[in-house]
Amino acid sequence: MTNLIDNEVFLAFSTYAAIVIVKMMLMGPLTGYYRITRGAFANEEDLGKTKDKKLLRTHPDVERVRRCHQNDLENVLPFVLIGLLYSLTVPELGTALLHFRLFVASRIFHTVAYVAALPQPSRGLSYILGLLITFSMTYRVLSMVLLL
């Protein structure tokens, strides 16, 4: 391994980044599952042998999973990118772990709250928590590296 990942913060970052990216990517197969079980497809070539064009439609359950996936793209990807820069500023391990663990927990809870349509403000709060954690890491990055 290169010396870059000799430090524990970077190991922790890699671990949590990998976990939350896998969680995000699983929204793809989940969308496929809902498309098949709800019979709601986006492409004619996906209809299979039935070729029933009535299945070229949207379904609330499919759209819900897709919105959840989209929210992941909007929040998980920035977390990973900012988290990478944050790790390079070599923060204290305990502080870093607190950020990483809370973020991953908030996004797993966000997914459950979204897909299961839990009453608000459960989903809203988990979204805001994730946002604040990423902003907190961004603040550290900017205060350490600022070169405009």
Place this chain on the structure above:
Amino acid sequence: MTNLIDNEVFLAFSTYAAIVIVKMMLMGPLTGYYRITRGAFANEEDLGKTKDKKLLRTHPDVERVRRCHQNDLENVLPFVLIGLLYSLTVPELGTALLHFRLFVASRIFHTVAYVAALPQPSRGLSYILGLLITFSMTYRVLSMVLLL
């Protein structure tokens, strides 16, 4: 700090990357603001106490902000990833700063042009400028690291 960010190009990259990622993430709360002020929600559990299902609709202003956010995902995330590789090729600081500053300026202008619906080609040109800057950095990366 690790030696990776001992060089000024990487400090400048981290600064501009953090700024443009925060700009992108702020589209989330802005979408929320438009959803509430325009009364256009995507999820039943977001309707609050009124439970007025007529508010489960799209609104042009909300969709406009969402398209702007989507365009950010499509352009800001590639910029940050390519910019990271570009910074590791240790370009001249002046050249790198020119790329980073122009990109961030082009995306901030793009957001203003999109959300305020400025007449074209203002938005189109700022989009193309951002694209060309990322391609210019990609050219440098490929010419320095090519290993197929």
Place this chain on the structure above:
Amino acid sequence: MTNLIDNEVFLAFSTYAAIVIVKMMLMGPLTGYYRITRGAFANEEDLGKTKDKKLLRTHPDVERVRRCHQNDLENVLPFVLIGLLYSLTVPELGTALLHFRLFVASRIFHTVAYVAALPQPSRGLSYILGLLITFSMTYRVLSMVLLL
């Protein structure tokens, strides 16, 4: 160059990451091409001199390219982020090249299959192949760096 990219795996990663990101970004101009040739726009200010509001509509060809672009965001960006961490674990060059080449090939084929509406399971299999490659790299990352 910094010592980080003294190793061949990182050079190979940078090369393939740059290629697949450029491929993804080209979906933007392709969407523009379809919008103009099919006459299907999303914003009033994009209509040009005709100002024909009937052109504010969706078109199946435009939506198809946009879904392909979206699938790239959902898969290419995670590949690049996981691939970066994977490269830092210094795998064997041959193994790494196999991952990178297969992924890039699978995504180029996926784009052709999507835009040209090839019969299934061509698109589905190329999507799943890309997913499995990213999961394989994630497994390596987690087995090397795990720090929870």
